[in-house]
Amino acid sequence: EVQLVQSGAEVKEPGESLKISCQASGYSFTNYWIGWVRQRPGKGLEWMGNIYPTDSDTKYSPSFQGQVTISVDKSTSTSYLQWSSLKASDTAIYYCARAPVMVTFGGVPGWFDPWGQGTLVTVSS
């Protein structure tokens, strides 16, 4: 069974750093992209970026470029999302999801399936 299991909820203060994780199992980790999506409380879905574990090729949304860092550890089939200095506006649920390689379209990532269970990040003083 393909599964993405995310790390637990975090409560942080503004200015703190954070790294959350997404561990994949049940498939070949390097054959699919991993994407990250933000959902603020009561709001919709926002694409943050995708990473290809084979070579760590990373594509960021302009809205998140420079605000977060997406990385992978192939040895543990884990992707990470990290912040160097959190803001209250980063309070949200963060989802990781698997995306297929669209071989007929230059190898870019496709749709998201499946999704992790989400990690709630609360930033408050």
Place this chain on the structure above:
Amino acid sequence: EIVLTQSPGTLSLSPGERAALSCRASQSVRSSYLAWYQQNPGQPPRLLIYDASRRATGIPDRFSGSGSGTDFTLTINSLEPEDFAVYYCQQYGTSPRTFGQGTKVEIK
């Protein structure tokens, strides 16, 4: 950036009725690279449809997707109680990937 506008914002229907959800793009979605997701409260989204009209594995055939270019539709025939949820469209043909703002299907 492609802006996806979903309508209506909320759809009030009864079990057994048919739902038609619209997703309109600000520019043509390349190769109909559009997906639909369902999200229930407290749950992650679930893929329903990809490539505009292909059902994901395990999705009941009462869910169907159609459309191309800038106009796409998700149709749910004969709503079941578990179908009352929020639905999002997403395009993955152009970067940045974008989502619509969602349509809530609620029980009338």
